[in-house]
Amino acid sequence: MKDFPIPVVTTGLPGLSGLSGLSGPGTQADAGEEFSYVPIPRDVATFSMPQVPENADAAHMAGAREVLARFVETMLEPQPAPVDLLGLPDGVVEILNQTLGEGEVSIRIVHQNGARHDVRIQETVFAGVWRERHLDADGRLLLDNLLAAPIPPAAVEFAERSSTPVLPAIDIPAGAMNSPALLTEIRAAVAGFRPGTEAHVLNLTLLPLTPDDLALLDRALPPGSVAILSRGFGNCRVSSTAIRYLWRVQYFNSMQTLILNTLEITRVPEVALAAAEDLADSHERLVELLDWMNDSVAA
Numbered sequence: 001m002k003d004f005p006i007p008v009v010t011t012g013l014p015g016l017s018g019l020s021g022l023s024g025p026g027t028q029a030d031a032g033e034e035f036s037y038v039p040i041p042r043d044v045a046t047f048s049m050p051q052v053p054e055n056a057d058a059a060h061m062a063g064a065r066e067v068l069a070r071f072v073e074t075m076l077e078p079q080p081a082p083v084d085l086l087g088l089p090d091g092v093v094e095i096l097n098q099t100l101g102e103g104e105v106s107i108r109i110v111h112q113n114g115a116r117h118d119v120r121i122q123e124t125v126f127a128g129v130w131r132e133r134h135l136d137a138d139g140r141l142l143l144d145n146l147l148a149a150p151i152p153p154a155a156v157e158f159a160e161r162s163s164t165p166v167l168p169a170i171d172i173p174a175g176a177m178n179s180p181a182l183l184t185e186i187r188a189a190v191a192g193f194r195p196g197t198e199a200h201v202l203n204l205t206l207l208p209l210t211p212d213d214l215a216l217l218d219r220a221l222p223p224g225s226v227a228i229l230s231r232g233f234g235n236c237r238v239s240s241t242a243i244r245y246l247w248r249v250q251y252f253n254s255m256q257t258l259i260l261n262t263l264e265i266t267r268v269p270e271v272a273l274a275a276a277e278d279l280a281d282s283h284e285r286l287v288e289l290l291d292w293m294n295d296s297v298a299a
Contacts, residue, residue, distance in 0.1 A: 014205065028047065031153070034068070040222035043185040055094055059087070059091075060089060060092050060094075061095060061293060063089065063095075064095040065090065065294060067146075068096070068293070069290055070083060071083045071146055071286075074147075075220075075283055076279065076280070076283055079258055080148050080149075081165060082149070083145035084185065085131075085278045086141065096121055096293050097208065099289060100124040100126065100131065100146075101125035102123075102124065103122070103123035103124050103126070103127065105272075106120075106122050106123070106149070106229050106231075107121035107122075107151075107227070107228050107229075108229075109121070109154065109225055109240060110225050110227070111162075117136045117137065118134070118137075119133070120132075120135070121132075121133070121152050126277070126282035126285060126286060127281065127287075128149065128150060128274030128278045128279040129147075129148050129214050131145070131252050132144075133145075142151065148282075149274075150274045151273050155226050155228070156268055158225050158226055159226040159240035159268075160244055160245075162225040162242075163245075163246075164246045165191070165245075167183065167220060167221075167243055170216065170220045172182075172216065173208050173212045173215070174209065175212030175270050176206065176213050176216050177208070177209070177212075177213055178209055178210075179212075179216040179217050179220075181299075182202065182207075183216075183217075185202065186221075186243075186246065186263065190224050190243060190245055191248055191263040193245050193265050194224070196267075199263055199266035200264070200266070201266060202262060202264075203237065203260070203261075204253065204261040204262060204263065205259075220244070221241045221243055221246060223240070224240030224242050224243075226238060226239070226240040227240075230271070230272070235251045235256070236250070236252075238272045245266060246264070246265055247266065247268075248262075248263060248264075248267050249262045249264050260294070
């Protein structure tokens, strides 16, 4: 019996040079061709205890610890009062800034009634613990509060105060197919919604919508005063509309591609709320932080 020679063919593919015997369409690289790959996110945000400056002024460290201790004492109450940070010494505020950090959720409130001050709310690295700041037209700080809540009440109040419970009458373009039925459903759901009842969710991603449909929805449901951005593995954008209790909830992947587009009739979409478990966990971590700061002050 004679040996039957089997030719060895290298793949020519990056990372597969050690494999042989592969052939056929797609296994051979064309001369001069460079392979490109869709980048894959490598990091997922996880909690790490904030770094506190080791060489901070002892008096400022003690002042910051006192503020946090007062906050932690009441943060798990049903309606804890916010802690006012306005007027604190700069050194104390700087330590609070470093220890609290910035989390994944930010809220921007745009006034619709001609008011000239700006409202910015940022979740800290402790879930459910927020910094709420109000600035005037010149950027001067009018309010700086530290508060614990599933979501700051100001976001809910502004969303409801600047909205109307009635959808406006609007002309239907000839190319609209599914949007008129959607508006009828939204009108009925908004009229029947009561705070505390289950959310009514419309998944626009699953519906065949023409450009005229989308344009009609944009005109009938204009943006409201509150925009919430959650940055995690991808982004979730939650925006109030000019219609009371109606929110847009949009999910984007890490490539900023819209993957889920919904309308929710509810007081606040659940995705924007910190859970009770999150607040309890943040309380525990803040207690640990206070112990560390206490040791630092004692030293």
